Amino acid sequence: MSAVPATPRPASADAAPDRPAAPDQRFALLLTPPRARGGLRVVPARVAAMCAVELQKLRHDRTELYTRAVQPALWLLIFGETFTRMRVIPTGNVPYIDYLAPGIIAQSAMFIAIFYGIMIIWERDSGVLTKLLVTPTPRAALVTGKAFASGVKAVIQAVVVIAIAAVLGVALTWNPLRLLGVLVVVLLGSAFFACLSMTIAGIVLTRDRLMGIGQAITMPLFFGSNALYPVDVMPGWLRAFSAVNPLSYQVDALRGLLIGTPAHLLTDFAVLALAALLGIAAAASLLGRLAR
Structure with missing residues (x-):
């Protein structure tokens, strides 16, 4: 009898299960870079990364939080308690220390942020800024991350001021939605x-x-707002300055949210959001000039 020809086995059966893949498959990722994410998806990630980097500095040195809490505490303890007893500033049925507390929150937040440019200049001098600018990260994302890192520091400062105000008996709201608005x-x-x-x-x-200019504009911004006294008692020229001062809108919103005084919340939020967007655009346009 003639031998029956063997049935050919599939090529896949001869291959060992641990046989390495073809070279073109193994090195595919090395030869072909992964697809880049779109701009709308990468910008929030870069902003969050820059914000986290800035907050790492605060994690390693917390003395800034303690030292910056001294000034608002003095404002509330000395200025607030004294003028509450004197009753020289008309605040209606609201005790003056209650009226002052939101203004001190806004003041302490501004004092933290107004000298933030010094850190940018330090990064320029140390070469860090040049390295950041050659990355694919948009300049607006760099600026936004740094700006909102200062905002997180200001929120921590605001918590300290609110705690001091609560100890002093200030009638603050504890509504979660209002605190989220704050x-x-x-x-x-x-x-x-x-x-x-x-x-x-x-x-x-x-x-x-920058230090000289920051010191020159800080006090006019503070005293030219409604942080210490109502707009109604201001002279006409100061009232006009207060109308274009973003700090006035911040104080008005904080006062309405925290102690329930009449406020123009929609206008306040709109002005602050527009001011932040314009500030980001202006800072991003000048960021490259620092690295030259």
Whole structure:
């Protein structure tokens, strides 16, 4: 009898289960880079990364939180308690210390953010800024991350001021939605003032000049707002300045959310959001000038 021819086995059966893949498959990822994410998806991730990097500095040195809590505590303990007893500033049925507390929250947040440009100049001098600018991260994302990192610091400061005010008997609301609104207001206001500081840094280019300009504009912004007294008691020229001062809208929103005084919340939020967007655009346009 003739032998029956063997049935050919599939090629896949001869291959060992642990046989390496073809070279073109093994090195496919090395030869072909992965598909890049679109701009709308990458920008939030870059902003969050920059914000986390900035907050790491605070994690390693917490003394800034303690030292910055001294000034608002003095404002509430000395200025607030004294003027509450004197009753010289008309605040209606609201005790003056209650009226003052939201203004001190806004003031402490502004003081943190207004000198944020010094950190940008330091990064320029140490070479960090140049390395950041050559990455694919958009400049607006770099600025936004730094701005909202200052906002997170300001929120921590606001928590300290609220705790001090509660100890002093200030009638604050504890409504979660209103406290969430306070968080947003503090973030937006701090983002604007941080961007203002970075914009000034892109113009003056040195720490000494920025420090001088920051000190020159801080007090006019504070005293030219409604943080210490109502707009109604201001002279006409100061009332006009208060109308274009973003700090006035921040204080008005905080006062309405925390102690329930009449406020224009929609206008306040709109002005603060627009100011933050304009500040980010201005700071991002001047960021490259620092690295030259």
